[in-house]
Amino acid sequence: xxxxxxxxxxxxxxxxxxxxxxxxxxxxxxxxxxxxxxxxxxxxxxxxxxxxxxxxxxxxxxxxxxxxxxxxxxxxxxxxxxxxxxxxxxxxxxxxxxxxxxxxxxxxxxxxxxxxxxxxxxxxxxxxxxxxxxxxxxxxxxxxxxxxxxxxxxxxxxxxxxxxxxxxxxxxxxxxxxxxxxxxxxxxxxxxxxxxxxxxxxxxxxxxxxxxxxxxxxxxxxxxxxxxxxxxxxxxxxxxxxxxxxxxxxxxxxxxxxxxxxxxx
Amino acid sequence: xxxxxxxxxxxxxxxxxxxxxxxxxxxxxxxxxxxxxxxxxxxxxxxxxxxxxxxxxxxxxxxxxxxxxxxxxxxxxxxxxxxxxxxxxxxxxxxxxxxxxxxxxxxxxxxxxxxxxxxxxxxxxxxxxxxxxxxxxxxxxxxxxxxxxxxxxxxxxxxxxxxxxxxxxxxxxxxxxxxxxxxxxxxxxxxxxxxxxxxxxxxxxxxxxxxxxxxxxxxxxxxxxxxxxxxxxxxxxxxxxxxxxxxxxxxxxxxxxxxxxxxxxxxxxxxxxxxxxxxxxxxxxxxxxxxxxxxxxxxxxxxxxxxxxxxxxxxxxxxxxxxxxxxxxx
Numbered sequence: 001x002x003x004x005x006x007x008x009x010x011x012x013x014x015x016x017x018x019x020x021x022x023x024x025x026x027x028x029x030x031x032x033x034x035x036x037x038x039x040x041x042x043x044x045x046x047x048x049x050x051x052x053x054x055x056x057x058x059x060x061x062x063x064x065x066x067x068x069x070x071x072x073x074x075x076x077x078x079x080x081x082x083x084x085x086x087x088x089x090x091x092x093x094x095x096x097x098x099x100x101x102x103x104x105x106x107x108x109x110x111x112x113x114x115x116x117x118x119x120x121x122x123x124x125x126x127x128x129x130x131x132x133x134x135x136x137x138x139x140x141x142x143x144x145x146x147x148x149x150x151x152x153x154x155x156x157x158x159x160x161x162x163x164x165x166x167x168x169x170x171x172x173x174x175x176x177x178x179x180x181x182x183x184x185x186x187x188x189x190x191x192x193x194x195x196x197x198x199x200x201x202x203x204x205x206x207x208x209x210x211x212x213x214x215x216x217x218x219x220x221x222x223x224x225x226x227x228x229x230x231x232x233x234x235x236x237x238x239x240x241x242x243x244x245x246x247x248x249x250x251x252x253x254x255x256x257x258x259x260x261x262x263x264x265x
Numbered sequence: 266x267x268x269x270x271x272x273x274x275x276x277x278x279x280x281x282x283x284x285x286x287x288x289x290x291x292x293x294x295x296x297x298x299x300x301x302x303x304x305x306x307x308x309x310x311x312x313x314x315x316x317x318x319x320x321x322x323x324x325x326x327x328x329x330x331x332x333x334x335x336x337x338x339x340x341x342x343x344x345x346x347x348x349x350x351x352x353x354x355x356x357x358x359x360x361x362x363x364x365x366x367x368x369x370x371x372x373x374x375x376x377x378x379x380x381x382x383x384x385x386x387x388x389x390x391x392x393x394x395x396x397x398x399x400x401x402x403x404x405x406x407x408x409x410x411x412x413x414x415x416x417x418x419x420x421x422x423x424x425x426x427x428x429x430x431x432x433x434x435x436x437x438x439x440x441x442x443x444x445x446x447x448x449x450x451x452x453x454x455x456x457x458x459x460x461x462x463x464x465x466x467x468x469x470x471x472x473x474x475x476x477x478x479x480x481x482x483x484x485x486x487x488x489x490x491x492x493x494x495x496x497x498x499x500x501x502x503x504x505x506x507x508x509x510x511x512x513x514x515x516x517x518x519x520x521x522x523x524x525x526x527x528x529x530x531x532x533x534x535x536x537x538x539x540x541x542x543x544x545x546x547x548x549x550x551x552x553x554x555x556x557x558x559x560x561x562x563x564x565x566x567x568x569x570x571x572x573x574x575x576x577x578x579x580x581x582x583x584x585x586x587x588x589x590x591x592x593x594x595x
Contacts, residue, residue: 055488056484056487056488076487076490076491076492079490080488080489080490081490084488085484085485085488087482087485090481090482092342092481092482093342093343093344093480094342094344094480094481094530094535095535096480096535097534097535100535100536101481104478104481104485104489105489107474107478108489108490115267115271115538116267156485160489
């Protein structure tokens, strides 16, 4: 199947109830093999945006196209073969074993009324391995820590074998080692499968490894471009509304921090 | 892999059900000699008009309550959900009480009024509980059970009012029937129920894969290609239909739908593709055995089966609640 030719969102807008626009006129696209990071302060509309892209929220205005066709027009199961979503957190009440949870990522590929095949089980194990969670396979998901859960949910999305991965702060509970592993896994999958990714994150170091960064402020696109273009003092101070944000280039990475002494601490 | 697990679970549970049926038909105030069922008219009547229909009614109602309990727990992602705790049975009971007060045997377009009324009651209850407990995309577990309690109270008050204002014979009939009993004569009523219930069970079982994904997480299910809203709507309607029919026949028998899916999970794991058909079989076996106990525990007369399941199920509910709180505290 080679239906995926690109993913594009045009002029998206969303408001919760009668509230103000949480997302206002945001456009972005993800050509095959490109990785886009979405950054912005808390409440800037990042999660709302990614939930719209995942089809979980219906945009008030604008369109989302997958392979040139509106995502609403896609049969849900076929769309699930193209796009996978990694939520910020998953709280499961029932103690499903980790491997069963990862295996659920295979369901868009399974034939109706059939159980997963040996092939699917292998794919699930591979995905769990890729996400670094092989040792968790038989544990109940409910007994895992926040970081371990994020690894398992990533594995589930990878088992789905999508062409586009939508991630909502996938590294928020991960330790340094697993953050690095997440970047490695994503770049490796881009090379081997031409995977595209759109990721919401507060982790600027993670965003540095991406091709493009879209910065949101109050639901609008404040800046968009390569990490070099977006990650500078002036833009970041504006995005986070804090005059003490500092950036510094070390090698090919950009470090971003807040100067606490200057902010009066 | 999972296919083999399902087959094994179903084989074991079918054996349990057969054993329960054997016990169910062999116990009672009168002993029946198996060799004389066909030759002796008294044994024949006792077996085919009373004993067997009663066991089959237990099977049908137990299976229904088991499978709807499993489905509702998955749908609401709440291990304490069941037709009784969510007020669905209560809503059905109120509907049925109204029908009894209006005249037991009335029919509307060929459908017994009591069936239709308890279905409508159950449907209203499930819709109410769901609307109140749902805040945006999440079902709040506390609100779910509390609204279930409230719906139950309203339904119970409604039933009391009807009992008070209706004539004494109808009131007595409502009272006896509410406690839950499997009194039945002849096979025909069970056959009529099966015409409605068997297709409803099958459709519900067809949804076990989607329900399995919803039980993990609603957003996850949606992004895995499940039409969550449609699936929810269909499962709600099916559960209301199944509960409505069983309540109108056997009264509001509590806690079967709560205990049975848990027992299946403990035996065979969390996968809904095992839990749903497993709860169907084990629910049937459980209610047949509970009824056998109800018929024999007193030296004279019998206990209502609803009292037996309540006495067994209530403590299990409290134990689950306690365990859940420990989980939440972790």
